[in-house]
Amino acid sequence: MADENNQKKKQDNKNPKRTPNKKFSIKKRLPVRPVEGNNVIFVTKKTNFKAQLDKCCDLLTKGEKEIILHGLGAAIQRCCNLALQLEILFSGTCQIEVNTGTVDLIDDLEPLTDDVEFGAQVRHSSSIHIRIFRTAMLGANQ
Amino acid sequence: MEPTEFDAALGGTEHLPHTANSLKFAAARSIEIATMTESILRPSKTKLIFQCLPVHMRRRVMSHNCKRLPRRLRLGHLEQLKKSGSPPKQKRPSRKFRRRPTNLLNEYNRRQKNKVWLETHIWHAKRFHMVERWGHRLAYRPCDKAFRACYRASSAHCLLQDISYYTPIQIKGQIDSIKDIFSNITSNNCGLGICAKAFLRGNRRGTINLYMKDCYPFGFVGKVEFLWVCMNDSNLELWLFVHPSQVNQVELLLNDITKAGMSMITSSTETEIIATKKRKISTKYSEVQINIKPKLFNRFRLTGPKSHAVLVKSLKCVKDVEKVETNKWIEHSIQKNTNLFLKEKYDYWENVSLVNSPAQMPPGAIIGLVVKDPRLSRPSKRTKAEIKTTKQCNIELLLNNPPYTPRSPLWDETVCDIIKKNKVTNSEYIEHITQTQLVPGEVNEDDPFLQNLPIVLLQRPGSQDSCYKKVGYGSGWDIILPAEYGLPFWLTFIMFGARSGGLRETESVALEMGEIYMPPDSEAGVLEEMRLESELKEKYFKRPPSKRVNYIKLAVPSPFKCPWSVLLKDWSNNKQEKFYVLRDKVVLEELQVCIDRKKKIPHFDNCDACLIPVYIKVEGKGNLTSHAMICLPLPQDVCSKNTVMEPHHTDENLKLRRQKRQEHKKLLKQKRRRQIKLKTKQKLLNQVTKQKVKQNKHELSDYVKNMRELWLPSSIETVRHVPIRQVMGYISKAAFSFSEAKCCGIGYVAFNALNQLLEQKINQVLIRNTTSRKYTLANINIIKSP
Numbered sequence: 068m069a070d071e072n073n074q075k076k077k078q079d080n081k082n083p084k085r086t087p088n089k090k091f092s093i094k095k096r097l098p099v100r101p102v103e104g105n106n107v108i109f110v111t112k113k114t115n116f117k118a119q120l121d122k123c124c125d126l127l128t129k130g131e132k133e134i135i136l137h138g139l140g141a142a143i144q145r146c147c148n149l150a151l152q153l154e155i156l157f158s159g160t161c162q163i164e165v166n167t168g169t170v171d172l173i174d175d176l177e178p179l180t181d182d183v184e185f186g187a188q189v190r191h192s193s194s195i196h197i198r199i200f201r202t203a204m205l206g207a208n209q
Numbered sequence: 210m211e212p213t214e215f216d217a218a219l220g221g222t223e224h225l226p227h228t229a230n231s232l233k234f235a236a237a238r239s240i241e242i243a244t245m246t247e248s249i250l251r252p253s254k255t256k257l258i259f260q261c262l263p264v265h266m267r268r269r270v271m272s273h274n275c276k277r278l279p280r281r282l283r284l285g286h287l288e289q290l291k292k293s294g295s296p297p298k299q300k301r302p303s304r305k306f307r308r309r310p311t312n313l314l315n316e317y318n319r320r321q322k323n324k325v326w327l328e329t330h331i332w333h334a335k336r337f338h339m340v341e342r343w344g345h346r347l348a349y350r351p352c353d354k355a356f357r358a359c360y361r362a363s364s365a366h367c368l369l370q371d372i373s374y375y376t377p378i379q380i381k382g383q384i385d386s387i388k389d390i391f392s393n394i395t396s397n398n399c400g401l402g403i404c405a406k407a408f409l410r411g412n413r414r415g416t417i418n419l420y421m422k423d424c425y426p427f428g429f430v431g432k433v434e435f436l437w438v439c440m441n442d443s444n445l446e447l448w449l450f451v452h453p454s455q456v457n458q459v460e461l462l463l464n465d466i467t468k469a470g471m472s473m474i475t476s477s478t479e480t481e482i483i484a485t486k487k488r489k490i491s492t493k494y495s496e497v498q499i500n501i502k503p504k505l506f507n508r509f510r511l512t513g514p515k516s517h518a519v520l521v522k523s524l525k526c527v528k529d530v531e532k533v534e535t536n537k538w539i540e541h542s543i544q545k546n547t548n549l550f551l552k553e554k555y556d557y558w559e560n561v562s563l564v565n566s567p568a569q570m571p572p573g574a575i576i577g578l579v580v581k582d583p584r585l586s587r588p589s590k591r592t593k594a595e596i597k598t599t600k601q602c603n604i605e606l607l608l609n610n611p612p613y614t615p616r617s618p619l620w621d622e623t624v625c626d627i628i629k630k631n632k633v634t635n636s637e638y639i640e641h642i643t644q645t646q647l648v649p650g651e652v653n654e655d656d657p658f659l660q661n662l663p664i665v666l667l668q669r670p671g672s673q674d675s676c677y678k679k680v681g682y683g684s685g686w687d688i689i690l691p692a693e694y695g696l697p698f699w700l701t702f703i704m705f706g707a708r709s710g711g712l713r714e715t716e717s718v719a720l721e722m723g724e725i726y727m728p729p730d731s732e733a734g735v736l737e738e739m740r741l742e743s744e745l746k747e748k749y750f751k752r753p754p755s756k757r758v759n760y761i762k763l764a765v766p767s768p769f770k771c772p773w774s775v776l777l778k779d780w781s782n783n784k785q786e787k788f789y790v791l792r793d794k795v796v797l798e799e800l801q802v803c804i805d806r807k808k809k810i811p812h813f814d815n816c817d818a819c820l821i822p823v824y825i826k827v828e829g830k831g832n833l834t835s836h837a838m839i840c841l842p843l844p845q846d847v848c849s850k851n852t853v854m855e856p857h858h859t860d861e862n863l864k865l866r867r868q869k870r871q872e873h874k875k876l877l878k879q880k881r882r883r884q885i886k887l888k889t890k891q892k893l894l895n896q897v898t899k900q901k902v903k904q905n906k907h908e909l910s911d912y913v914k915n916m917r918e919l920w921l922p923s924s925i926e927t928v929r930h931v932p933i934r935q936v937m938g939y940i941s942k943a944a945f946s947f948s949e950a951k952c953c954g955i956g957y958v959a960f961n962a963l964n965q966l967l968e969q970k971i972n973q974v975l976i977r978n979t980t981s982r983k984y985t986l987a988n989i990n991i992i993k994s995p
Contacts, residue, residue: 094673097568097681102599113679171604175572175673181397181405185413187571187608 090183091176098139098172101196106131110138110146123153123199127161133200139170140192150197160203166196258286327373328507328695337711343453345374348711355708356717360947362708363718364682367516367594369707370714372687373507373695375434376456380447380463382497384409387447390466390497391417396425398793403435403447411437411445412615413573414667418792419459422466426789426815429731430462431455436575436667438620441547446620450508454733456501463499505625507695511707512669512685512718514566518594520666520686521562523587523701524580525654526555527661535657538627542618550613554578557614563602568681572670574610577617582659583694583701584638585652593706619663625691632693633659665689672722677824677990682948683722721948723824723992725955729773729941730790730820738770738941745769750917757920758980761860764932766925768836768979771939773820773957779929779936780961781817788818790957794993797821800963801991807970810963820957822992825940825976826949831985833943833952833976840934840975840984841962847971853984855932855977862919869919873912934975934984937962955992 101107106126108119126134138146150163169191176186214221235242259271259278268277275283306312320326325345333339337348348371351359362368380387388404399418401407408415414436421428434450451459511519530551534540542549558578564570618624633641641658671684690698703709719726727734746769749757760768777785791797796813800821803810827833846853909917928936943954954976966974975984 094572094670095675095680096572096670096673097566097684099569099601100565102597103565173569173604173607177572178401178405178407181402181407183406184410185407185571185609189604189608 090178090180091186092179094175094177096173096175098170098192101137106134108134108136110136110142110149112142112145116145116149119149120152123149124156127153127157127199127201133198136197136199138195138197140194143193143195146195146197150199153199160201161199162202164198164200166198168194168196170194257289258282325374325503327371328693329371329699332696332699333371333711336709340712342712343374345453347374350711350713351709357947359708359710359714360717360721362710363512363714363721364948365515366513367519367685367707368512368710368714368718369699369702370510370512370710371507371695371699372510374453375450375508376453376501376503377505378449378451378459378463379500379502380449380497381500384445386497390463393422393466394419394430394462396420398795400794408435408437409445410612411439412575412610412612413571414575415573419462422462426792426819427730427787429728429789430458431731431733433459439616440620448620452733454736455731458732460501467497467499502622504692505622506619507690507692507698509688509690509699509702510685511688511702512683514568514681514684515594515706516685517564517567518596519702519705519707520688521596522594522705523583523698524558524578524664525586526558527551527579527581528555536660537631538618538624539661541627542621542624547618548616549579549618550616551579553611553613557606557611560603560606562596563598563600564607565596566681566684567668567686568671568684569607570668571607571610572668572673574668575615576610576666577615577619577663578666579618579661579663581654581661582633583698585654585659587701587704591704591706617663617665619665619689619691624663628660628662628691629693631660635697662691662694678723679948683718716942717944720942720944720953720955721946723953723955724994725822725992726942728790729771729957730788742770746921750920759860760921760979761862762858763980763982764855764858765838765979766922766928766931768921771836771941771957772925772928773939775925775928776936776938777818777820777959779927780959783817785818788820789815790820790822791960797991797993801993803967804972804989804991807967807972810967816960819960820938821960821963823938823956823958824990824992825943825954825956825974826988826990827952827976828973828986828988831952831976832945832978833940833954834978834980835940835942835954837940837943837954837976837978838932838936839938839940839956839958840932840977841937841966842934842971842973842975842986844969844971846975846984847973847986853934853975855982855984866916866919869912869916932977935962937966937974940976
């Protein structure tokens with residue numbers, strides 16, 4: 068998003084979607100989720116970092132072969148941090164595989180005046196998907 | 210020997226007359242006859258009826274068991290028993306007798322006489338605590354310990370509630386005239402109007418705040434959900450879904466306005482132009498039809514991300530018209546040339562079923578579907594509904610609903626009637642299945658015996674503001690079903706893992722979402738407050754005096770009710786008869802900004818009588834309960850770490866209470882002595898006194914009333930300066946909020962108090978519970994969508 072912004076900064080001023088509009092208010096929808104499961108963890112800005120780290124440690128020590136972390140937008144940094152911390156904690160027994168991607172997000176334009184219809188716009192956000200998987204046998208860590 | 214004969218003819222002494230005067234004869238014996246007839250009519254009441262029976266008809270234990278008596282005497286016997294004082298104790302009929310279908314049905318009908326049962330009532334009554342609210346008998350909470358489980362369901366799974374008590378109101382007429390009607394009872398400041406372009410296409414539902422006619426901002430009636438329904442391509446109908454506590458008010462309001470339009474015709478004797486204008490308006494109003502249709506639909510509310518999966522699993526759309534043409538209601542709608550869009554809708558629903566939370570759908574979307582009988586898709590065991598695909602949903606469909614989706618034949622009343630008539634009861638269904646099914650477990654989905662059903666799904670977006678609540682909390686679907694088909698759908702949803710909740714869950718979800726449940730400026734809210742007050746008072750006074758919290762010592766003038774008008778009077782220095790809750794969206798937004806930036810807030814009209822809805826979150830640890838006080842902090846309270854404590858106040862009523870109690874004890878002693886004396890003297894008098902005591906038992910005696918008044922003075926003159934920190938407002942509902950992991954509450958603050966708070970450049974408040982002396986610091990946020 069940031070790269071696009073820099074390129075299109077001049078155009079953005081003209082783009083009606085960018086400028087605050089008195090006829091609409093922007094409401095965010097829940098992003099589309101990849102497959103959920105016990106070993107899938109979504110990292111957000113609000114969740115406690117320590118709690119999620121503990122959760123990951125628990126999963127790995129209890130025999131989970133791989134865990135998948137997903138981070139979106141501003142949470143990418145936290146997601147990376149989490150993965151790196153895990154790598155340090157399980158040094159040698161775990162490996163990390165990182166994928167990046169783009170997720171389409173939908174924003175609703177809720178009308179504020181009676182003469183406008185509902186609208187929606189697609190926004191793109193970068194995402195990171197980190198797969199942490201065991202390489203060594205269980206118990207090698209202990 | 211004395212003459213044995215009497216008559217002279219036979220040698221006796223007496224000469225009989227030749228004729229007898231019957232009149233004279235009767236007159237001479239009149240007294241005798243009178244006494245005889247009287248004794249026949251009114252026999253002396255020394256004996257009871259069964260004692261008067263001839264010996265051969267007497268049976269043992271007749272006095273205990275009235276069934277030993279001949280039937281014609283039973284009624285009189287029971288009456289006699291009643292008169293004698295001891296009420297006749299009739300044996301409860303045996304369970305076997307009571308459970309006979311006819312008797313059971315009679316019993317159910319008797320119990321439904323003065324209140325309404327929902328279709329799922331019996332299912333609920335077996336599993337829920339039921340309460341009587343708003344003329345209905347409703348489920349309050351599940352019998353099992355499920356408070357946290359219900360929260361978990363609403364945030365991670367699926368919470369299912371039966372909200373069929375919402376009453377649909379159909380309004381037919383020209384859009385302009387409907388707009389005219391609603392312009393009197395709504396305000397543009399509260400958000401979008403009822404005829405906003407966004408809703409008129411009929412693919413979004415909306416909510417609107419109703420007020421009494423021309424009373425805004427006072428006279429709030431309630432928040433009403435509405436949707437526009439396209440019947441044909443041109444025809445539009447408005448449907449309102451009104452909470453049962455407001456139905457009567459809304460009905461009166463709408464009828465008043467339409468009638469006022471009618472009466473204008475007669476009173477228009479002014480200039481011609483005005484007269485014609487008025488005539489136009491009045492004719493418009495007379496076209497408008499308002500029909501209130503309770504029990505026409507069933508409505509279930511599914512909350513939580515998995516509610517979509519539950520719906521996807523249990524609703525199987527119909528694909529082709531040819532296969533289902535035998536259904537009577539489909540025949541009817543084909544005759545009427547309504548397009549059912551079966552194929553398109555089938556494809557749409559297939560596509561949308563990949564979505565994993567209802568919060569990803571367009572907010573307030575309306576989807577009409579035609580589905581197969583829900584009993585066909587029911588799993589044999591209770592299973593969790595899950596959608597496991599790696600495919601992604603087509604994003605174009607999520608951006609905006611296609612125009613055909615909201616169409617549904619459900620809104621046609623004749624269709625509903627046909628469905629009701631041709632419904633397949635559970636026993637019929639089972640009989641049919643056992644007869645036709647060759648392989649057990651195999652289900653023929655295109656069975657012409659079962660009806661296909663039109664349903665309508667309404668999306669609720671849940672939280673859309675990530676600063677206030679996590680996005681998507683409280684999102685879900687509302688499903689509207691035709692009458693009589695409530696239970697089959699309900700059971701299917703339950704079998705797919707939905708957890709059922711009651712009224713308590715409605716309250717707690719509203720609190721978790723930071724929404725107002727029953728605002729205090731509406732009639733329904735006032736009634737709710739009164740009910741709660743009497744309930745809590747009753748509970749309080751059931752405790753022995755030594756175990757009661759002494760609210761006078763804690764400086765809590767009204768622990769069970771929030772005295773809004775007294776609060777506003779204290780803060781504005783003049784009497785406030787009426788008050789209102791601020792619902793102007795622009796002003797609320799502005800106030801939130803002012804609180805965030807610790808700015809001064811702008812003034813507006815009627816701000817003396819204005820309450821501002823606030824969401825309170827405790828800063829650190831600390832408990833919050835309902836009716837807690839929101840207090841104005843001093844500047845040093847916010848920075849210092851010392852907690853502020855309310856000092857003990859003296860209870861001046863303590864002495865009075867003791868004195869009264871002693872007096873009362875003395876009086877009781879005297880009474881007892883007097884009674885013993887009377888007993889020995891006169892039995893009759895004693896009876897009279899006994900009866901008097903019995904009558905008074907239900908009503909509180911003056912002594913009890915006085916004592917209660919001394920515990921909790923009912924007339925409150927001032928609340929603001931009673932404790933050491935000034936009271937700004939009250940919390941109407943508070944509890945531990947699982948979504949915030951903190952105690953949160955919803956309350957109201959007087960506008961002038963908030964003004965003073967922000968003048969001190971503070972944006973936090975102190976909170977004190979009713980039973981505590983401790984003040985805790987809390988953050989304050991404006992509720993923007995009351």
